[in-house]
Amino acid sequence: MAGLVLKNLSKTYEIDNKKITALKNVDLTVSPGSFVTIVGKSGCGKSTLLKILCDLEKNFSGTIEYTHIEKNKSPKIAIVFQEPRLMPWLTVEQNMAFSLQNHKDKAYVKQIVSEHLNLLGLYDFRKAYPSQISGGMAQRTALGRTLCYDPEIILMDEPLSALDYFNRQKLQNELVNIFLKTGKTILFVTHDVEEAIYLGQKIVVMDNGLLTKVVDIHMDYLRDTSSTQFLNLKKYILNIFNNISKEEKNEFL
CATH class of the missing domain: 3.40.50.300 (P-loop containing nucleotide triphosphate hydrolases)
Structure with missing residues (x-):
């Protein structure tokens, strides 16, 4: 680090x-x-x-x-803001995967997102949209997006x-x-x-x-x-x- x-x-x-x-x-x-x-x-x-x-x-x-x-x-530096700033048209797992959108290995992206969904207790809500989850879940999703990026x-x-x-x-x-x-x-x-x-x-x-x-x-x-x-x-x-x-x-x- x-x-x-x-x-x-x-x-x-x-x-x-x-x-x-x-x-x-x-x-x-x-x-x-x-x-x-x-x-x-x-x-x-x-x-x-x-x-x-x-x-x-x-x-x-x-x-x-x-x-x-x-x-x-x-x-690699990433920032988590006061508000989640999620994209409302993407699901929880898609929002988390967004930081890896340029990665060519899709199997790797799926694995990383799955690991962080489990880490943050969001796996059961992975198909939900931001409007369907609580504020705490939205902030966890934003944190997961950052962690998937793997910043130092x-x-x-x-x-x-x-x-x-x-x-x-x-x-x-x-x-x-x-x-x-x-x-x-x-x-x-x-x-x-x-x-x-x-x-x-x-x-x-x-x-x-x-x-x-x-x-x-x-x-x-x-x-x-x-x-x-x-x-x-x-x-x-x-x-x-x-x-x-x-x-x-x-x-x-």
Whole structure:
């Protein structure tokens, strides 16, 4: 699996002749085969960072270096968005196979799709259309489409935020199981501190385009959200945001 190193990454937008800083001097190292969660308030630059990494944003400064890959080659990178973005005229299995549409070996495609239908508990719904399945199933289908592509780095932009509590909890556990089985490098954006702790091996705290803190998590999967260790870590992360808010407030006093 590939890793990446960001150095001095910055991004500025111009809106109504005003410059808006989305990212400022971000330095971050992501080890290959690690699960990193990026947590912050809306508008702090989390999604912009992912868009740069998957080449949806072109104009930025700083450098991105990919590690553990062949020289002069770029890793396969895929992104899972907040909404599933499935094609309504295709079935679940056809949507998942779409990422392999250019593959000539149809038997291979069928095998890969079947494996991921089983992995995500969707095999019995493989002939269903997006309008016939739940939101949780639709998001699993989108994740399956990404996994069939077999990327080395998976970017996730708040993919569970639109789900109800029960589906969200179920998919969180499925994500952990997939990570443990595949060893993919995952960068997962969320505004939910508890979700960030539950999923990540490392939490990146962002605010106003700045990377303010990186916290390593030393807890085994699956994690008990009611344990003292989990609650203490949640309190610690929330205190980081509280201190940021106090500093911002003092700037205007």
